[in-house]
Amino acid sequence: MNVSMRVFLLACFFSLIALACVKWSSLQAAEPQPRVLMLTESKGFVHAPVKRTEGELAPSEVAMRQLSLDSGAFTLELSQDASTAITKENLKRFDVVLFYTTGKLPIKDDEMNYFVNVWLKQPKHGFIGIHSATDTLKDDPRYVELVGGSFNGHPWTQNTKVAMTVHEPSHPTVAAFGKALLMPEEIYQYSQFVPENVRVLMSLDMSGSDVKRPYHVPVAWVRSWGEGRIFYNNMGHRPDTWTNKQFLDSVLSSIRWTAGLTDGPTAPNPELSAAQQEKAKKDCAAVGITDATVAAEAAAKAKAREEQNAKKQQDKKQDKKADPAK
Numbered sequence: 001m002n003v004s005m006r007v008f009l010l011a012c013f014f015s016l017i018a019l020a021c022v023k024w025s026s027l028q029a030a031e032p033q034p035r036v037l038m039l040t041e042s043k044g045f046v047h048a049p050v051k052r053t054e055g056e057l058a059p060s061e062v063a064m065r066q067l068s069l070d071s072g073a074f075t076l077e078l079s080q081d082a083s084t085a086i087t088k089e090n091l092k093r094f095d096v097v098l099f100y101t102t103g104k105l106p107i108k109d110d111e112m113n114y115f116v117n118v119w120l121k122q123p124k125h126g127f128i129g130i131h132s133a134t135d136t137l138k139d140d141p142r143y144v145e146l147v148g149g150s151f152n153g154h155p156w157t158q159n160t161k162v163a164m165t166v167h168e169p170s171h172p173t174v175a176a177f178g179k180a181l182l183m184p185e186e187i188y189q190y191s192q193f194v195p196e197n198v199r200v201l202m203s204l205d206m207s208g209s210d211v212k213r214p215y216h217v218p219v220a221w222v223r224s225w226g227e228g229r230i231f232y233n234n235m236g237h238r239p240d241t242w243t244n245k246q247f248l249d250s251v252l253s254s255i256r257w258t259a260g261l262t263d264g265p266t267a268p269n270p271e272l273s274a275a276q277q278e279k280a281k282k283d284c285a286a287v288g289i290t291d292a293t294v295a296a297e298a299a300a301k302a303k304a305r306e307e308q309n310a311k312k313q314q315d316k317k318q319d320k321k322a323d324p325a326k
Protein backbone atom coordinates (compact mmCIF):
# COMPACT_ATOMS: atom_id res chain seq x y z
CA MET A 1 0.00 0.00 0.00
CA ASN A 2 1.54 3.32 -1.02
CA VAL A 3 1.68 6.39 1.20
CA SER A 4 -1.17 8.31 -0.47
CA MET A 5 -3.42 5.26 -0.15
CA ARG A 6 -2.60 5.08 3.58
CA VAL A 7 -3.34 8.77 4.03
CA PHE A 8 -6.62 8.31 2.17
CA LEU A 9 -7.66 5.36 4.38
CA LEU A 10 -6.69 7.20 7.54
CA ALA A 11 -8.73 10.22 6.42
CA CYS A 12 -11.70 7.93 5.75
CA PHE A 13 -11.32 6.36 9.18
CA PHE A 14 -11.27 9.70 11.04
CA SER A 15 -14.17 11.02 8.95
CA LEU A 16 -16.22 8.01 9.96
CA ILE A 17 -15.42 8.58 13.65
CA ALA A 18 -16.31 12.27 13.34
CA LEU A 19 -19.59 11.35 11.65
CA ALA A 20 -20.41 8.84 14.41
CA CYS A 21 -19.71 11.51 17.06
CA VAL A 22 -22.00 14.03 15.36
CA LYS A 23 -24.70 11.40 15.01
CA TRP A 24 -24.30 10.40 18.70
CA SER A 25 -24.50 13.97 19.99
CA SER A 26 -27.56 14.65 17.87
CA LEU A 27 -29.12 11.48 19.27
CA GLN A 28 -28.30 12.70 22.77
CA ALA A 29 -29.86 16.07 22.04
CA ALA A 30 -32.92 14.38 20.61
CA GLU A 31 -33.67 12.58 23.90
CA PRO A 32 -37.06 13.96 24.88
CA GLN A 33 -37.42 15.90 28.11
CA PRO A 34 -40.69 15.01 29.83
CA ARG A 35 -42.56 18.11 30.98
CA VAL A 36 -43.39 17.63 34.64
CA LEU A 37 -46.06 19.40 36.65
CA MET A 38 -45.46 19.15 40.40
CA LEU A 39 -48.48 19.91 42.56
CA THR A 40 -47.93 20.47 46.29
CA GLU A 41 -51.25 21.89 47.45
CA SER A 42 -52.27 20.87 51.00
CA LYS A 43 -55.93 20.98 51.91
CA GLY A 44 -55.26 18.73 54.90
CA PHE A 45 -52.00 18.34 56.85
CA VAL A 46 -49.22 20.59 55.54
CA HIS A 47 -45.92 18.69 55.37
CA ALA A 48 -42.66 20.55 56.03
CA PRO A 49 -41.23 19.68 52.57
CA VAL A 50 -44.14 21.47 50.81
CA LYS A 51 -44.24 24.55 53.05
CA ARG A 52 -43.35 27.72 51.16
CA THR A 53 -42.09 30.57 53.27
CA GLU A 54 -42.35 34.15 52.07
CA GLY A 55 -40.94 34.38 48.58
CA GLU A 56 -39.15 31.03 48.87
CA LEU A 57 -40.01 27.71 47.31
CA ALA A 58 -40.71 24.71 49.55
CA PRO A 59 -37.84 22.26 50.23
CA SER A 60 -39.29 19.56 47.95
CA GLU A 61 -39.74 22.14 45.19
CA VAL A 62 -36.14 23.34 45.57
CA ALA A 63 -34.96 19.71 45.40
CA MET A 64 -36.99 19.02 42.26
CA ARG A 65 -35.83 22.21 40.57
CA GLN A 66 -32.21 21.27 41.28
CA LEU A 67 -32.83 17.75 40.00
CA SER A 68 -34.26 19.17 36.78
CA LEU A 69 -31.28 21.52 36.32
CA ASP A 70 -28.59 18.97 37.22
CA SER A 71 -29.99 16.14 35.12
CA GLY A 72 -31.32 18.16 32.20
CA ALA A 73 -33.67 15.18 31.87
CA PHE A 74 -37.01 16.95 32.41
CA THR A 75 -38.58 20.38 32.61
CA LEU A 76 -40.52 21.36 35.70
CA GLU A 77 -43.40 23.59 36.61
CA LEU A 78 -44.49 24.04 40.22
CA SER A 79 -48.01 24.67 41.45
CA GLN A 80 -49.88 24.83 44.73
CA ASP A 81 -53.22 25.47 43.07
CA ALA A 82 -54.99 22.36 41.79
CA SER A 83 -57.91 24.43 40.44
CA THR A 84 -55.72 25.99 37.75
CA ALA A 85 -53.18 23.13 37.42
CA ILE A 86 -55.53 20.23 36.75
CA THR A 87 -57.55 21.48 33.79
CA LYS A 88 -57.93 20.14 30.28
CA GLU A 89 -56.24 23.25 28.90
CA ASN A 90 -53.27 23.28 31.30
CA LEU A 91 -52.59 19.53 31.07
CA LYS A 92 -51.78 19.96 27.36
CA ARG A 93 -48.44 21.40 28.47
CA PHE A 94 -47.33 18.31 30.42
CA ASP A 95 -46.34 14.66 30.13
CA VAL A 96 -46.07 13.73 33.81
CA VAL A 97 -48.06 14.99 36.79
CA LEU A 98 -46.61 14.57 40.30
CA PHE A 99 -48.78 14.96 43.42
CA TYR A 100 -47.36 15.60 46.90
CA THR A 101 -50.68 16.83 48.24
CA THR A 102 -53.24 16.36 50.99
CA GLY A 103 -56.99 16.66 51.40
CA LYS A 104 -59.84 17.68 49.20
CA LEU A 105 -58.17 19.45 46.28
CA PRO A 106 -60.30 22.00 44.43
CA ILE A 107 -60.47 20.20 41.09
CA LYS A 108 -63.69 20.58 39.09
CA ASP A 109 -65.54 17.34 38.49
CA ASP A 110 -65.30 17.45 34.68
CA GLU A 111 -61.59 18.38 34.82
CA MET A 112 -60.96 15.43 37.16
CA ASN A 113 -62.84 13.16 34.79
CA TYR A 114 -60.70 14.36 31.92
CA PHE A 115 -57.48 13.97 33.93
CA VAL A 116 -58.27 10.43 35.12
CA ASN A 117 -60.13 9.00 32.15
CA VAL A 118 -58.63 10.74 29.13
CA TRP A 119 -55.33 12.51 29.77
CA LEU A 120 -53.68 9.86 31.95
CA LYS A 121 -54.76 7.00 29.68
CA GLN A 122 -52.72 8.33 26.79
CA PRO A 123 -49.34 6.80 25.91
CA LYS A 124 -46.31 8.56 27.42
CA HIS A 125 -48.47 10.22 30.05
CA GLY A 126 -47.80 9.45 33.68
CA PHE A 127 -48.72 10.12 37.29
CA ILE A 128 -46.32 10.03 40.23
CA GLY A 129 -47.75 10.00 43.74
CA ILE A 130 -45.39 10.90 46.57
CA HIS A 131 -46.14 10.20 50.24
CA SER A 132 -49.45 11.91 51.11
CA ALA A 133 -50.74 11.58 47.55
CA THR A 134 -52.65 8.70 49.18
CA ASP A 135 -54.02 11.11 51.81
CA THR A 136 -55.61 13.17 49.05
CA LEU A 137 -59.12 13.18 47.54
CA LYS A 138 -60.03 10.20 49.70
CA ASP A 139 -63.73 10.47 48.91
CA ASP A 140 -63.17 10.45 45.14
CA PRO A 141 -63.20 6.78 44.04
CA ARG A 142 -61.70 7.70 40.65
CA TYR A 143 -58.63 9.11 42.36
CA VAL A 144 -58.36 6.39 45.01
CA GLU A 145 -58.31 3.75 42.30
CA LEU A 146 -55.69 5.66 40.37
CA VAL A 147 -53.32 6.20 43.30
CA GLY A 148 -53.90 2.65 44.61
CA GLY A 149 -54.83 3.11 48.29
CA SER A 150 -56.12 5.42 50.97
CA PHE A 151 -54.20 6.61 54.05
CA ASN A 152 -55.31 4.67 57.12
CA GLY A 153 -52.96 5.74 59.91
CA HIS A 154 -49.19 5.65 60.27
CA PRO A 155 -47.92 3.48 63.13
CA TRP A 156 -44.46 4.27 61.67
CA THR A 157 -44.12 7.92 62.68
CA GLN A 158 -41.41 10.14 61.24
CA ASN A 159 -38.60 9.14 63.60
CA THR A 160 -39.26 5.43 63.38
CA LYS A 161 -36.48 3.49 61.69
CA VAL A 162 -38.09 1.43 58.98
CA ALA A 163 -36.57 -1.42 57.03
CA MET A 164 -37.78 -1.74 53.48
CA THR A 165 -37.37 -4.57 51.01
CA VAL A 166 -37.04 -3.79 47.32
CA HIS A 167 -38.70 -6.74 45.59
CA GLU A 168 -37.61 -5.80 42.10
CA PRO A 169 -34.32 -3.87 42.16
CA SER A 170 -34.21 -4.10 38.36
CA HIS A 171 -37.35 -1.97 37.98
CA PRO A 172 -36.22 1.49 36.84
CA THR A 173 -38.50 3.30 39.32
CA VAL A 174 -36.86 1.76 42.41
CA ALA A 175 -33.48 0.62 41.10
CA ALA A 176 -31.78 3.49 42.98
CA PHE A 177 -32.61 1.84 46.32
CA GLY A 178 -30.76 -1.44 45.73
CA LYS A 179 -32.21 -4.51 47.43
CA ALA A 180 -33.05 -3.04 50.83
CA LEU A 181 -32.88 0.15 52.85
CA LEU A 182 -33.11 1.23 56.45
CA MET A 183 -33.93 4.82 57.35
CA PRO A 184 -36.24 6.96 59.46
CA GLU A 185 -39.47 7.65 57.55
CA GLU A 186 -43.18 8.03 58.19
CA ILE A 187 -44.89 5.05 56.61
CA TYR A 188 -48.61 4.72 55.97
CA GLN A 189 -50.88 1.75 56.08
CA TYR A 190 -53.78 1.75 53.66
CA SER A 191 -57.42 1.01 53.23
CA GLN A 192 -58.74 0.33 49.73
CA PHE A 193 -55.43 -1.18 48.66
CA VAL A 194 -56.18 -3.85 46.05
CA PRO A 195 -53.22 -6.21 45.44
CA GLU A 196 -54.84 -7.43 42.21
CA ASN A 197 -54.54 -3.91 40.73
CA VAL A 198 -50.90 -3.07 41.31
CA ARG A 199 -47.37 -4.37 41.03
CA VAL A 200 -45.80 -3.91 44.46
CA LEU A 201 -42.11 -3.02 44.22
CA MET A 202 -41.27 -2.25 47.86
CA SER A 203 -42.68 -3.31 51.24
CA LEU A 204 -41.91 -2.85 54.91
CA ASP A 205 -39.69 -5.57 56.34
CA MET A 206 -41.19 -6.11 59.79
CA SER A 207 -38.18 -8.10 61.00
CA GLY A 208 -35.94 -5.02 60.73
CA SER A 209 -38.44 -2.23 61.54
CA ASP A 210 -38.73 -0.60 64.97
CA VAL A 211 -42.53 -0.87 64.92
CA LYS A 212 -43.98 -4.18 63.77
CA ARG A 213 -47.43 -5.07 62.52
CA PRO A 214 -48.57 -8.57 61.52
CA TYR A 215 -49.71 -7.61 58.04
CA HIS A 216 -48.31 -6.55 54.68
CA VAL A 217 -47.52 -2.86 54.30
CA PRO A 218 -46.62 -1.97 50.71
CA VAL A 219 -44.36 1.10 50.26
CA ALA A 220 -44.08 1.56 46.48
CA TRP A 221 -45.98 0.22 43.50
CA VAL A 222 -46.69 0.75 39.82
CA ARG A 223 -49.65 0.16 37.57
CA SER A 224 -50.75 0.71 34.00
CA TRP A 225 -53.61 3.10 33.40
CA GLY A 226 -54.91 2.73 29.88
CA GLU A 227 -51.71 3.42 27.98
CA GLY A 228 -50.44 5.70 30.73
CA ARG A 229 -48.33 4.73 33.73
CA ILE A 230 -48.54 5.29 37.48
CA PHE A 231 -45.85 5.14 40.17
CA TYR A 232 -46.46 5.69 43.88
CA ASN A 233 -43.87 5.91 46.66
CA ASN A 234 -44.82 6.38 50.32
CA MET A 235 -41.45 7.94 51.16
CA GLY A 236 -41.00 11.73 51.30
CA HIS A 237 -42.50 12.84 54.62
CA ARG A 238 -39.23 14.06 56.08
CA PRO A 239 -37.41 17.08 54.62
CA ASP A 240 -34.13 15.14 54.66
CA THR A 241 -35.63 12.49 52.37
CA TRP A 242 -35.59 15.26 49.74
CA THR A 243 -31.79 15.51 50.02
CA ASN A 244 -31.34 11.72 49.92
CA LYS A 245 -29.58 10.83 46.67
CA GLN A 246 -31.24 7.42 46.36
CA PHE A 247 -34.70 8.97 46.73
CA LEU A 248 -33.98 11.72 44.18
CA ASP A 249 -32.46 9.21 41.73
CA SER A 250 -35.64 7.18 42.09
CA VAL A 251 -37.80 10.25 41.42
CA LEU A 252 -35.76 11.01 38.30
CA SER A 253 -36.01 7.43 37.02
CA SER A 254 -39.72 7.30 37.77
CA ILE A 255 -40.26 10.47 35.72
CA ARG A 256 -38.50 8.84 32.78
CA TRP A 257 -40.39 5.57 33.31
CA THR A 258 -43.87 7.12 33.67
CA ALA A 259 -43.16 9.19 30.54
CA GLY A 260 -42.56 5.95 28.65
CA LEU A 261 -38.82 6.50 28.07
CA THR A 262 -37.73 3.30 29.86
CA ASP A 263 -39.29 -0.11 30.34
CA GLY A 264 -40.36 -1.90 33.50
CA PRO A 265 -43.26 -4.30 34.03
CA THR A 266 -46.63 -3.34 35.52
CA ALA A 267 -48.40 -6.71 35.64
CA PRO A 268 -50.06 -6.95 39.08
CA ASN A 269 -48.38 -9.30 41.57
CA PRO A 270 -51.00 -10.18 44.22
CA GLU A 271 -49.06 -13.37 45.04
CA LEU A 272 -46.23 -11.16 46.34
CA SER A 273 -48.63 -9.31 48.66
CA ALA A 274 -49.96 -12.65 49.92
CA ALA A 275 -46.43 -13.93 50.60
CA GLN A 276 -45.49 -10.65 52.34
CA GLN A 277 -48.62 -10.95 54.49
CA GLU A 278 -47.46 -14.38 55.68
CA LYS A 279 -43.91 -13.16 56.24
CA ALA A 280 -45.08 -10.16 58.31
CA LYS A 281 -47.25 -12.46 60.43
CA LYS A 282 -44.33 -14.82 61.01
CA ASP A 283 -41.80 -12.04 61.77
CA CYS A 284 -44.21 -10.52 64.29
CA ALA A 285 -45.18 -13.81 65.91
CA ALA A 286 -41.47 -14.42 66.57
CA VAL A 287 -41.49 -11.42 68.93
CA GLY A 288 -44.96 -12.03 70.38
CA ILE A 289 -46.90 -9.54 68.22
CA THR A 290 -50.20 -10.83 66.83
CA ASP A 291 -53.49 -9.34 65.61
CA ALA A 292 -54.77 -9.76 69.18
CA THR A 293 -51.87 -7.86 70.82
CA VAL A 294 -52.15 -5.07 68.22
CA ALA A 295 -55.91 -4.79 68.87
CA ALA A 296 -55.35 -4.78 72.65
CA GLU A 297 -52.72 -2.04 72.28
CA ALA A 298 -55.09 0.08 70.16
CA ALA A 299 -57.91 -0.41 72.69
CA ALA A 300 -55.63 0.61 75.57
CA LYS A 301 -54.57 3.75 73.68
CA ALA A 302 -58.20 4.65 72.91
CA LYS A 303 -59.12 4.17 76.57
CA ALA A 304 -56.24 6.37 77.73
CA ARG A 305 -57.33 9.07 75.27
CA GLU A 306 -60.91 8.86 76.55
CA GLU A 307 -59.80 9.15 80.17
CA GLN A 308 -57.61 12.12 79.32
CA ASN A 309 -60.53 13.89 77.60
CA ALA A 310 -62.86 13.13 80.52
CA LYS A 311 -60.30 14.58 82.94
CA LYS A 312 -59.97 17.74 80.82
CA GLN A 313 -63.76 18.19 80.84
CA GLN A 314 -63.87 17.72 84.61
CA ASP A 315 -61.03 20.23 85.15
CA LYS A 316 -62.92 22.75 83.01
CA LYS A 317 -66.10 22.26 85.09
CA GLN A 318 -64.20 22.71 88.35
CA ASP A 319 -62.53 25.87 87.02
CA LYS A 320 -65.96 27.25 86.16
CA LYS A 321 -67.29 26.43 89.63
CA ALA A 322 -64.35 28.16 91.31
CA ASP A 323 -64.67 31.18 89.03
CA PRO A 324 -68.23 31.51 87.57
CA ALA A 325 -67.09 34.45 85.42
CA LYS A 326 -65.08 32.00 83.21
Ligand SMILES: [Zn+2]
Nearest residue numbers: 047132186237
Ligand atom coordinates in the same frame (compact mmCIF):
# COMPACT_ATOMS: atom_id res chain seq x y z
ZN1 LIG B 1 -46.50 12.52 56.37
